[in-house]
């Protein structure tokens with residue numbers, strides 16, 4: 001299949017980013033692309049392993065990676081596209097923003113660099129679009145069955161796509177003005193161009209899927225009404241309840257949730273007509289981002305583009321290791337120190353830092369009082385942060401962005417109206433088919449799993465939609 005031992009002679013090549021000087025002045029995608037010929041060569045590095053961990057263990061969609069790599073390596077892009085689309089409905093999203101779980105379990109990565117699977121996937125799908133090979137999947141006929149999908153993020157779109165392909169009439173209800181969920185409103189344009197989302201939605205409309213925007217189920221229309229009008233409902237509402245900072249001084253102005261900040265900038269970039277109130281802007285401000293994850297990183301890139309004086313990111317957890325820990329062996333996803341394009345644009349990062357208090361004046365945040373912590377194992381075996389004596393410090397800040405994760409769903413009205421069973425933490429309970437305690441009501445994506453990844457949301461959407469179809473026909 002692959003060129004014999006090409007993985008030993010051809011090094012991995014990454015395309016990198018547009019120059020920092022250029023990219024911080026716009027919101028256009030930062031990632032560059034390799035030329036098709038270079039990617040064809042990169043695909044030769046695939047070893048076509050007897051047991052392809054990338055496919056079986058890494059990719060939640062179970063993409064048939066060695067096969068599409070082979071087709072790409074011999075320039076059979078149309079064949080590669082067929083293989084890719086056989087498992088993945090929206091590779092144009094995952095091939096841009098997926099952390100590439102597949103690459104974490106690539107055998108080449110055991111003692112070298114993994115195959116550039118995500119880049120190859122991107123070239124395959126974009127070659128497909130460029131050549132007009134990606135066509136709407138119109139079902140041969142529609143059945144007398146209808147399902148409503150609530151929420152148009154990746155899980156809802158995947159569920160809608162799979163239902164429609166199997167002849168179910170689908171209506172997607174979305175409370176926002178535009179479709180795409182976090183693809184549109186959370187993930188910044190410099191990571192994912194929204195034209196990519198619009199291109200897919202246009203195809204889905206051609207396929208016959210109905211979209212109703214600016215309709216919040218539970219507020220604008222009742223969930224019971226939607227259920228009465230359909231044979232089933234799939235809730236794909238995300239996990240949008242942000243974790244708050246419960247310290248003295250939290251009420252000072254200038255402290256906002258990361259997603260509110262990112263959504264506002266995405267709406268401005270999308271030329272949406274609205275009055276930002278308040279305007280969340282980092283221009284000429286000293287910005288502190290609390291939370292060291294990807295959402296925090298997106299805030300950094302956005303704040304830099306808005307003209308922040310300085311950006312500091314603090315994280316309570318320790319700095320991740322540079323190499324796999326013994327407890328994190330291959331082919332597990334490697335939990336490693338990561339520097340995103342946003343970090344590289346200029347910010348200070350600190351780990352093992354806890355926030356004790358917000359200091360303000362005239363009602364506005366001026367600084368954070370912080371302390372360094374050590375992670376200590378308690379008698380119960382659990383690690384917890386303990387303040388280091390004498391390590392307190394003040395971090396000046398005019399804008400504080402809270403990117404400390406999400407604690408669950410934000411659809412209490414829907415849960416109540418449909419009388420859905422929840423566990424002790426308020427998480428909606430579902431069985432292995434995705435069904436909730438209510439008849440014909442399913443949940444998918446982040447609302448079911450908690451905050452996760454686009455690829456997992458898509459995989460869950462497919463799986464639960466298929467279960468839903470089976471129960472209907």
Ligand SMILES: Cc1cc2nc3c(=O)[nH]c(=O)nc-3n(C[C@H](O)[C@H](O)[C@H](O)COP(=O)(O)OP(=O)(O)OC[C@H]3O[C@@H](n4cnc5c(N)ncnc54)[C@H](O)[C@@H]3O)c2cc1C
Pocket residue numbers: 097098099150151152153154155156157173174175176180181182183186187188191215216217218236237238239259262294295298411414444445446447451452453454455457
């Ligand atoms: C800032 C940020 C950056 C991220 N970056 C990445 C990344 O780079 N790569 C990656 O893989 N993952 C990333 N993620 C995670 C990823 O975006 C999510 O896991 C994924 O979007 C979850 O999809 P979903 O469909 O379950 O929910 P969402 O994408 O949250 O979509 C839920 C949709 O439901 C709608 N909705 C909610 N309630 C109602 C209602 N009552 N009526 C009608 N509509 C409703 C919402 O408006 C929304 O459109 C990121 C997350 C965040 C917050």
